[in-house]
Amino acid sequence: MNYQFARRLDAAPESFLDRLFAVSRDPEIISFAGGLPMTSLIDVAGIRDAAAAVFADEGEAALQYTTTDGYLPLREYIAGRYRSRLGLPATAGEIRITNGSQQCLDLIAKIFVDPSTVVGMEQPGYLGAIEAFSYYQPRIKTVQVTEESPDMKAFSTLCREEKPVFFYGIPNFQNPSGTAYSDAARRTCAEICQETETIFYEDDAFGELAFDGRPRMPVKKYAPECGVMSGSFSKTVSPGMRIGWVYAPGPVIERFDAVRQAADLHPNALSQAVMHRYLTTHDYDGHLRQVRRVYETNCRQMCDLLDDLLTDITHTTPEGGMFMLATMPEGKDSMALFHACLAEKVAVLPGVPFYAEGGGHTTFRLNFSTATEEEIRVGMTRLARAYRNSNR
Amino acid sequence: MNYQFARRLDAAPESFLDRLFAVSRDPEIISFAGGLPMTSLIDVAGIRDAAAAVFADEGEAALQYTTTDGYLPLREYIAGRYRSRLGLPATAGEIRITNGSQQCLDLIAKIFVDPSTVVGMEQPGYLGAIEAFSYYQPRIKTVQVTEESPDMKAFSTLCREEKPVFFYGIPNFQNPSGTAYSDAARRTCAEICQETETIFYEDDAFGELAFDGRPRMPVKKYAPECGVMSGSFSKTVSPGMRIGWVYAPGPVIERFDAVRQAADLHPNALSQAVMHRYLTTHDYDGHLRQVRRVYETNCRQMCDLLDDLLTDITHTTPEGGMFMLATMPEGKDSMALFHACLAEKVAVLPGVPFYAEGGGHTTFRLNFSTATEEEIRVGMTRLARAYRNSNR
Structure with a gap:
């Protein structure tokens, strides 16, 4: 064969x-x-207790088919945290639950990338993103990142001349380098993205892990319509439960729903309910x-x-x-x-x-x-x- | 924007x-x-008890990152059931756990379909498959299904003349029609697929739901190297836990692992452990x-x-x-x-x-x-x- x-x-x-x-x-x-x-x-004990409560109160719903967009109380929790922690005007309607933030990489690429589409990213950059994007056959163009920011001149040239459909970056404690963008760099990225109509795809898997606990403002704060963010509970609560999310403008969310449904129908109902219960009944x-x-x-x-x-x-x-x-x-x-x-x-x-x-x-x-x-x-x-x- | x-x-x-x-x-x-x-x-009570046992015995592992291929005891259970129920020589190495069998549709298409690749399927055929495949821009060619089989003449012509990379079908109690292939039709499909080197992608979400409980032999039984099967616990145990699987020859599994990892890293560790515990401690x-x-x-x-x-x-x-x-x-x-x-x-x-x-x-x-x-x-x-x- x-x-x-x-x-x-x-x-x-x-x-x-x-x-x-x-x-x-x-x-x-x-x-x-x-x-x-x-x-x-x-x-483990906290999540065990959350699971027991879910089985007691809403076991049938947590084991049945559910909606593609994700468990509404969990999306509301995430939106609420964006509002209170970062002052972003997030709503549950702009949040979708995914299987970790890795699934966002796949689905965002699926939405935006045709063969030869230019995608920008950091150099070095997250290898899981390179792998996910590669299956859609983009031309990946990179911008060197330093301890403070991407090379802003190269970033500007990339956005203006190569017209990437999005620039993928991890402004908070990047994988692999651990570096973070300065606030000035975030503002400049936002300005350039807005001017050039470039999506800034901001993978924020690590933002909650700032050692000093101080929130860093995302690029999306300064360029809301350009900002597609992803987040995850994998680094903070449990990777095995595979709960991440995307936070994106309405037109992107609409396309996201269709491709996500084709990909695997909907997020894990049990994991979503248990995660939400854990977050709201324990001291996160x-x-x-x-x-x-x-x-x-x-x-x-x-x-x-x-x-x-x-x-x-x-x-x-x-x-x-x-x-x-x-x-x-x-x-x-x-x-x-x-x-x-x-x-x-x-x-x-x-x-x-x-x-x-x-x-x-x-x-x-x-x-x-x-x-x-x-x-x-x-x-x-x-x-x-x-x-x-x-x-x- | x-x-x-x-x-x-x-x-x-x-x-x-x-x-x-x-x-x-x-x-x-x-x-x-x-x-x-x-x-x-x-x-619900059975799954609740299985979850409690998982948290007690292997909570840390069930909440941590795990491997892309899926929880080995669950893959062994599934392979064992293929052996005992259908006499297929399945091994855990040929089984991969997915987020329901819908994810198989997406990933199998991703592995095999370039724009304009010919894909065969039943008419009528599962609409979730049409949606999943469509994102890879195939030319879908259909074969009418009757109460007994696909139109075998049309199936043969399709395989010989159009050379589809795979033919997707649901021989057991199809969605949407509920019809099943006769055993003779399964054998003929297998012969034609083997002759023409066509993959028969056999979605078996419903095989365990034969009213008389009698196992029907899959096409893969008669053409092992052509057979890619998918299965699911969504219809029999719980859809919300999103546990399906693919059972495929080694060269396909190898490619599957790479695309699955890029798609969302690995299956839900908690759901896999709970499903396995449920299946092995309850009267499935x-x-x-x-x-x-x-x-x-x-x-x-x-x-x-x-x-x-x-x-x-x-x-x-x-x-x-x-x-x-x-x-x-x-x-x-x-x-x-x-x-x-x-x-x-x-x-x-x-x-x-x-x-x-x-x-x-x-x-x-x-x-x-x-x-x-x-x-x-x-x-x-x-x-x-x-x-x-x-x-x-």
């Missing part, structure tokens, strides 16, 4: 995520390669404070150990999120480091797959949300040894 | 499912339009016997009432599943009937959207799995009145 696959499959990059999830599961390896929230911070803000505290401690420790043990490596210094990016001196290769690391029972993620237009060979991503303080101490020592070995 | 949507959106038919789900929720309307399993047959076969008994009773009642009250309407006589198709005399129009029905507080689904190549204006679909016996009695009386009104 000769299977004839679609041409779009040739456009997709080789997937790294599988391999890194596989690596993350070997119990002997201390993994800084994945992107898991710390398991001990998942409030208190939970977030605890998560932020642990991740900040881990991040500081990892930065310090990098500075102490790997003196010729530079790294970003995140103020939130789950990741940082390290850069080795010119001539080094992160794939060699990756293999040396596996031999030492530690895992890092080579930066290359985050570079949609190539490059990044000297970079690697480190996750600081999964491991304990002790594991970070041991793992960084192993990393230092692997780094020395890989340079022989 | 001028949003530039992808060209593929123009290819999609106007969605009916939303409207019918909306109609289904008006409590005054007796709906035969939807496709909901009977709510009172959902084992006993539950199925009960569901089949109720649906058979409803189906017989609906057929009898159609025969008694609507004497110039013909209809299929299903031996399983959830749907039947009614056909009015030439010159009648099911959209007129639809509106007349709404006025009488009853809903049926016009057949037109199930006809990918046009036609079907005199047909409508009736669902017999949602309403109670009493509702069917009252609803069919309303339908008869609406039918008389629509013909004035």
Whole structure:
């Protein structure tokens, strides 16, 4: 049997995520390669109680077919949080529930991208986005991100000359770099997007994980009609429940509903009801404070150990999120480091797959949300040894 | 702001499912339009207990990120059931968990369909499949289905001359018609597919709902390498948990994993664990016997009432599943009937959207799995009145 696959499959990059999830599961390896929230911070008892309440009060509805748009009380909760936390005039009608924010990447690309459509994104940029977009065969054009912002001149030139259908970015504690845009950069992005009628697709999976708890204003605040945002409870409550969302202007939501229905009919009714019950009967803000505290401690420790043990490596210094990016001196290769690391029972993620237009060979991503303080101490020592070995 | 949507959106038919789900929720309307399993047959207490056990034993894992392929014990359960029930040599490695079988439609199309790729399907055929496929811009070619089989001559000509990348069909109690292929038709389909190297994409959402409980052999049994099957627990356990699966040859599974990961990373970890726990700690076969008994009773009642009250309407006589198709005399129009029905507080689904190549204006679909016996009695009386009104 000769299977004839679609041409779009040739456009997709080789997937790294599988391999890194596989690596993350070997119990002997201390993994800084994945992107898991710390398991001990998942409030299993709280979610268990929320589930029991859902089964008692609304079990039939939570197990039956439901609507494509998502559970209204949950969409109202999310809209309310945008209003109270960020001052955005969000309504439930502009929110749709998705299977994590990864599904937004797929569906937004499906709505906007034809073969050869130009899509802008950050360099380095989230590799899950590169993979999702690639199946729609865009021309991806990147703009370098620094500790403060995308390269604003390049961003402006991209929007004016290449006319991307959207620019995809993570202004809050980016994956993979952990960097955040300054408020000035957000305003400038908004101005340029408004002038050039470019959608700014703002993936905000990490905004609630600012170590200082201070809300950063999204680009959408300054350019509402250009702003498509996505969010997720995967990093803050539970990834296994697969609850993310999109927050977008009416005309986009309308198209979103149709493609989402064709994709898998509707979000998981049980997960939505349990998540909503959990959020409204437990101290979500208190939970977030605890998560932020642990991740900040881990991040500081990892930065310090990098500075102490790997003196010729530079790294970003995140103020939130789950990741940082390290850069080795010119001539080094992160794939060699990756293999040396596996031999030492530690895992890092080579930066290359985050570079949609190539490059990044000297970079690697480190996750600081999964491991304990002790594991970070041991793992960084192993990393230092692997780094020395890989340079022989 | 001028949003530039992808060209593929123009290819999609106007969605009916939303409207019918909306109609289904008006409590005054007796709906035969939807496709909901009977709510009172959902084992809320059993699933609640399964969830409690999951939280107690494996709560952390059920709430954390998991793998793209799906929960291994659940895949093993499904493979085991294929082996014991149908004698198929299925292994967990050939099974992938999806968000209902609707997600299979999207992902299988994504893997195989480029713009203008020929896809074969039944006429009438499942409208959710037409919608899912349409976003990949295929040329859909249809083969008429009768009470016994697709038109085998047309099927053979299609496979030989049009070379579809796959033929999509529902051999067991089809949506919308409720008809099933004879065993001879299944064997012939398999022979033709093997000769012509055509994939037979066999949507088996209803196979477990044969009123007599007798397993019908899938086409895949006779042509393993051509067979891509999908299944679902939505019709038998709970739709809200969104657990379906695909069962396909290795080379297809490999491509499936990559596109599924890009689409939404992985299936819902909590739903998978709870579903597996439910299936292995409750009497699933006993539950199925009960569901089949109720649906058979409803189906017989609906057929009898159609025969008694609507004497110039013909209809299929299903031996399983959830749907039947009614056909009015030439010159009648099911959209007129639809509106007349709404006025009488009853809903049926016009057949037109199930006809990918046009036609079907005199047909409508009736669902017999949602309403109670009493509702069917009252609803069919309303339908008869609406039918008389629509013909004035």
